[in-house]
Amino acid sequence: MDFGFLDADDFHPLANIEKMSRGIPLNEEDRIPWLETLRDTLRTKINQIVSSSNGTYDDADDDKKRKAVLCCSALQKKYREILRTADPNYKPGSYVPGRVKFIYLETPFEVLLNRVNKRAAQGKHFMPASLLQSQLDLLQIDNEQEKDITVVDGTLPPQLIVNDIRSLIL
Numbered sequence: 001m002d003f004g005f006l007d008a009d010d011f012h013p014l015a016n017i018e019k020m021s022r023g024i025p026l027n028e029e030d031r032i033p034w035l036e037t038l039r040d041t042l043r044t045k046i047n048q049i050v051s052s053s054n055g056t057y058d059d060a061d062d063d064k065k066r067k068a069v070l071c072c073s074a075l076q077k078k079y080r081e082i083l084r085t086a087d088p089n090y091k092p093g094s095y096v097p098g099r100v101k102f103i104y105l106e107t108p109f110e111v112l113l114n115r116v117n118k119r120a121a122q123g124k125h126f127m128p129a130s131l132l133q134s135q136l137d138l139l140q141i142d143n144e145q146e147k148d149i150t151v152v153d154g155t156l157p158p159q160l161i162v163n164d165i166r167s168l169i170l
C-alpha cells in the first residue's frame with residue numbers, strides 16, 4: 001500500500017511485551033490503554049487529512065503522509081469501537097462506515113500456527129506461538145453488523161492481498 005505504515009506492536013508498553021514474551025495473554029486492563037494510544041495516533045492522521053485538504057484525497061504523495069495502514073490485533077467488537085472513535089464524526093454504536101476501515105485477513109488456524117511458529121523460531125518476535133489459540137478464542141467478527149469490516153483471504157501471497165484490498169475498499 002502507498003500509505004504510511006503503523007505496527008500496533010510498536011505501541012505496546014514494555015510491560016505488555018514482557019507479559020506476552022512469558023506466554024501470558026494480555027487482559028483488558030493491558031489492552032485498553034494500548035488501543036487508546038492507537039486511536040489517538042489515528043486521530044492525529046485524520047485531523048491532518050481534514051485540515052490540509054478539506055477531505056479530498058487526490059494527491060498520491062500526500063496520501064502517504066496523511067493516510068495510514070495500522071496492523072493490529074483488534075480482536076473484539078469493543079476494541080474496534082475504540083479505534084473507530086479516532087474519527088471525530090463517528091457515532092459510537094452506529095457502526096456506520098467512517099474514516100476508519102477494517103480489513104480482516106481471514107486465515108485458518110493451521111496456516112497462522114505454521115507462520116507464527118516459523119517467526120518464533122527465527123527469534124524475530126516476542127510473541128510465542130502458544131498465545132495464538134487465546135487470540136483466536138477472543139476473535140469476534142460480525143461483518144453483518146460492522147459494515148466497515150472487509151474480509152480478505154489471508155492465505156494469499158502479500159501482493160495479491162494488497163491487490164484485493166485496493167479493489168475492495170480504495
Ligand SMILES: Nc1ncnc2c1ncn2[C@@H]1O[C@H](COP(=O)(O)OP(=O)(O)O)[C@@H](O)[C@H]1O
Nearest residue numbers: 071072115116118119125154155156157158161
Ligand atoms: N500472506 C502471507 N503469506 C505468507 N507468509 C506470511 C503472510 N503474511 C504474513 N506472513 C508471515 O507470517 C508471519 C507473521 O506475520 P506478521 O506480519 O508478523 O503478522 P502479525 O503482525 O499480524 O502477527 C511472518 O513471519 C510473515 O512473514
Ligand SMILES: O=C(O)[C@H](O)[C@@H](O)[C@H](O)[C@H](O)COP(=O)(O)O
Nearest residue numbers: 008009020025026031072073127
Ligand atoms: O493480546 C493482544 O491484544 C495481542 O497479543 C496483541 O498485542 C498482538 O497480537 C501482539 O502484539 C502480538 O503481535 P502480532 O499480532 O504481531 O503477532
